[in-house]
Amino acid sequence: MASKKREVQLQAVINNQSLWDEMLQNKGLTVIDVYQAWCGPCKAMQPLFRKLKNELNEDEILHFAVAEADNIVTLQPFRDKCEPVFLFSVNGKIIAKIQGANAPLVNKKVINLINEERKIAAGEMARPQHPEIPLVDSDSEVSEESLYESVQDLFSIAIIKPDAVISGKGLEIKRKITTAGFIIEAEHKTVFTEEQVVNFYSRIADQPDFEEFVSFMTSGLSYILVVSQGSKHNTPPEETEPQPDTAPNKPSEDQCEIEAKVTPGMMKKKRDSLQEYLERQHVAQFCDIEENATNVSKFMETFFPDFIKTKSMKLEKTLALLRPNLFHERKDDVLRTIRDEDFKILEQRQLVLSEKEAQALCKEYENEDYFNKLIENMTSGPSLALVLLRDNGLQYWKQLLGPKTVEEAIEYFPESLCAQFAMDSLPVNQLYGSDSLETAEREIQHFFPLQSTLGLIKPHATSEQIEKILNMIKEAGFDLTQVKKMSLTPEQIENIYPKITGKDFYKDLLEMLSEGPSMVMILTKWNAVAEWRRLMGPTDPEEAKVLSPDSIRSRFGISKLKNVVHGASNAYEAKEVINRLFENPEEN
Numbered sequence: 001m002a003s004k005k006r007e008v009q010l011q012a013v014i015n016n017q018s019l020w021d022e023m024l025q026n027k028g029l030t031v032i033d034v035y036q037a038w039c040g041p042c043k044a045m046q047p048l049f050r051k052l053k054n055e056l057n058e059d060e061i062l063h064f065a066v067a068e069a070d071n072i073v074t075l076q077p078f079r080d081k082c083e084p085v086f087l088f089s090v091n092g093k094i095i096a097k098i099q100g101a102n103a104p105l106v107n108k109k110v111i112n113l114i115n116e117e118r119k120i121a122a123g124e125m126a127r128p129q130h131p132e133i134p135l136v137d138s139d140s141e142v143s144e145e146s147l148y149e150s151v152q153d154l155f156s157i158a159i160i161k162p163d164a165v166i167s168g169k170g171l172e173i174k175r176k177i178t179t180a181g182f183i184i185e186a187e188h189k190t191v192f193t194e195e196q197v198v199n200f201y202s203r204i205a206d207q208p209d210f211e212e213f214v215s216f217m218t219s220g221l222s223y224i225l226v227v228s229q230g231s232k233h234n235t236p237p238e239e240t241e242p243q244p245d246t247a248p249n250k251p252s253e254d255q256c257e258i259e260a261k262v263t264p265g266m267m268k269k270k271r272d273s274l275q276e277y278l279e280r281q282h283v284a285q286f287c288d289i290e291e292n293a294t295n296v297s298k299f300m301e302t303f304f305p306d307f308i309k310t311k312s313m314k315l316e317k318t319l320a321l322l323r324p325n326l327f328h329e330r331k332d333d334v335l336r337t338i339r340d341e342d343f344k345i346l347e348q349r350q351l352v353l354s355e356k357e358a359q360a361l362c363k364e365y366e367n368e369d370y371f372n373k374l375i376e377n378m379t380s381g382p383s384l385a386l387v388l389l390r391d392n393g394l395q396y397w398k399q400l401l402g403p404k405t406v407e408e409a410i411e412y413f414p415e416s417l418c419a420q421f422a423m424d425s426l427p428v429n430q431l432y433g434s435d436s437l438e439t440a441e442r443e444i445q446h447f448f449p450l451q452s453t454l455g456l457i458k459p460h461a462t463s464e465q466i467e468k469i470l471n472m473i474k475e476a477g478f479d480l481t482q483v484k485k486m487s488l489t490p491e492q493i494e495n496i497y498p499k500i501t502g503k504d505f506y507k508d509l510l511e512m513l514s515e516g517p518s519m520v521m522i523l524t525k526w527n528a529v530a531e532w533r534r535l536m537g538p539t540d541p542e543e544a545k546v547l548s549p550d551s552i553r554s555r556f557g558i559s560k561l562k563n564v565v566h567g568a569s570n571a572y573e574a575k576e577v578i579n580r581l582f583e584n585p586e587e588n
């Protein structure tokens with residue numbers, strides 16, 4: 001009898017809106033099986049729910065429910081679907097959804113969320129700010145579209161133009177935008193292609209100097225910002241006194257012409273609009289504002305295709321570290337697990353930690369009697385440090401890691417990485433994760449300090465190749481700190497190639513680089529000099545095809561001379577030549 005009763009009570013039956021609202025008052029986690037009246041709740045998952053209920057034994061904070069989509073307004077997007085949907089509500093907030101009867105995934109989700117609740121209750125962690133997910137069926141085209149429509153209405157696009165970026169005004173304009181209460185929701189740095197300028201600025205294509213405008217817009221880096229209104233947008237602060245760095249700049253003759261051509265056609269004047277505000281701030285000539293829904297959607301599709309998806313995410317970076325024994329013995333298993341958990345590995349490097357670094361990373365064990373042994377172990381051989389990125393990445397990684405000691409992990413959190421990757425050599429978690437966003441930033445900066453290098457795309461590259469190369473650069477994780485098209489003088493070429501001026505091919509090189517403008521770039525990331533040389537590939541494109549088939553020179557190089565790209569040979573040379581070629585080399 002008792003077991004029958006338990007079976008009946010396993011899932012609360014929610015078949016109208018008021019029961020739904022009541023259910024949202026549950027404390028802790030509620031796993032909701034959303035079903036259609038005609039097919040009933042998902043029977044296949046019930047054994048799993050029963051197992052979880054019995055094994056976790058957390059009736060106060062773990063609840064199960066079945067909810068009939070047909071009778072609950074909130075669940076309207078899930079009506080008439082054949083596939084079951086499982087929603088996860090924590091303290092009344094729907095924070096996750098799994099489509100389909102995916103038992104392993106549901107199992108893992110419940111265990112993770114309950115572990116989280118346990119830790120919160122024990123005061124071991126603060127409640128993470130899981131974003132509430134939108135209740136839409138992911139197969140539903142209609143709901144995605146309507147969401148997209150509202151996106152176009154809600155956001156404007158700001159384009160900070162190449163002359164502003166190259167002169168270091170980009171940061172100042174972004175600051176002005178945010179100070180006025182607007183919110184920069186997303187940012188993309190790009191060098192426009194001719195095709196894009198013609199497409200995005202089609203409304204002014206019949207203006208007399210449009211060709212010149214296209215050439216200006218493709219001459220260097222632009223920043224494209226998605227801007228939302230924010231709450232204070234009706235009262236942008238006026239500057240009472242002119243500030244030295246924001247005083248109206250006397251535009252050059254060129255800029256005046258461009259402004260005269262572009263501004264009237266491009267801008268939609270509106271009281272208190274971003275456009276009007278930038279005009280009052282005397283920076284409107286450097287930044288176009290696009291508010292027309294069709295054009296906003298064009299920009300979104302081209303530069304922010306995942307905007308809707310990523311908007312509801314809280315993308316966070318964390319530092320992760322595999323201690324020496326784990327790195328030596330099971331590196332590949334750990335990296336596979338990391339990828340399976342949807343982390344993107346932004347950087348990785350192996351390094352032998354100094355004693356000081358090991359002590360900082362092992363602070364949580366400093367009062368343990370095995371602390372010295374731990375430090376000895378940590379400095380005994382290479383560890384693997386990683387920068388990981390994921391939605392809610394910091395907390396999620398900490399949660400996967402589990403407790404700090406193997407003993408506790410094996411007893412209470414057998415699913416945790418601490419338990420799974422335990423090694424006899426140490427009683428502690430073989431993996432490390434930063435414990436706050438501030439610590440993560442500091443640790444990432446320490447282990448992966450940024451470096452800048454000079455990159456150059458030679459004049460013979462076609463515009464299609466330039467576009468592809470810029471994409472490869474971004475894919476490889478470089479930040480395009482500065483980019484400008486320039487016709488190099490013999491003196492500048494000598495600065496770029498200080499070591500080969502005596503070679504017999506130098507004359508050919510001079511001639512080739514004088515054939516037209518080159519794209520000169522400051523590329524920034526950890527280990528940029530070496531990483532850029534790796535991405536370029538060997539000098540000779542034929543050799544590159546064999547040794548590094550995915551490299552730029554392998555894909556686009558013609559000959560040793562016409563090998564498409566150049567990179568500084570070392571950090572010193574990079575710094576020297578960057579300072580000679582750019583007036584404002586710092587990121588802005």
Ligand SMILES: Nc1ncnc2c1ncn2[C@@H]1O[C@H](COP(=O)(O)OP(=O)(O)OP(=O)(O)O)[C@@H](O)[C@H]1O
Nearest residue numbers: 497500505509538539560561562563565566567568
């Ligand atoms: N044998 C050669 N014949 C013709 N051109 C050459 C030859 N060797 C080098 N070059 C040209 O001179 C450039 C600089 O030569 P260097 O030996 O410094 O090559 P690298 O360090 O691989 O290339 P880079 O400095 O451009 O990154 C090469 O990128 C190439 O365009």
